[in-house]
Amino acid sequence: MKRIALALLAAGALAGCGKMQPLVPAKGKALPVKPATSPTQPNATKLLASPPQLRPGRSDELLTKSQVRPDDHFDLPPR
Template structure:
């Protein structure tokens, strides 16, 4: 019983690894590979279909912030359209008292 408890944790990873891929992937019986993309010279292989696109796994940027920098003025940083903007310094008609 003691040998079983000792060998079981060692054998489980071996058994799990043994049931892995032994031959290249193929479509299920009766199915076919996906058609080639438009304007592609050939259909994609199984490995190409399984590889994630660059947008799925973008490269990591390891550049650290080395120093603080003032942000430049952004001319497209505008307030939302539903908030009236006072450009000439005068108060809005909504804020002005009735006369």
């Protein structure tokens, strides 16, 4: 039983250490066409990077005191 556990542990450790290499298109495939407004063809790394608009900043504003909500004229009960 110990040998099986040791073999599984070794296989897991071996599978976890893979060679890191840059991304390239699959054989027979090409990168998407160059955007019309871009001066150069973006590579795979640039295509995978998300713009700041997709990752908005975090708001750390804490609620300091409770406040009563004002009346909402559109908050009607269901019919």
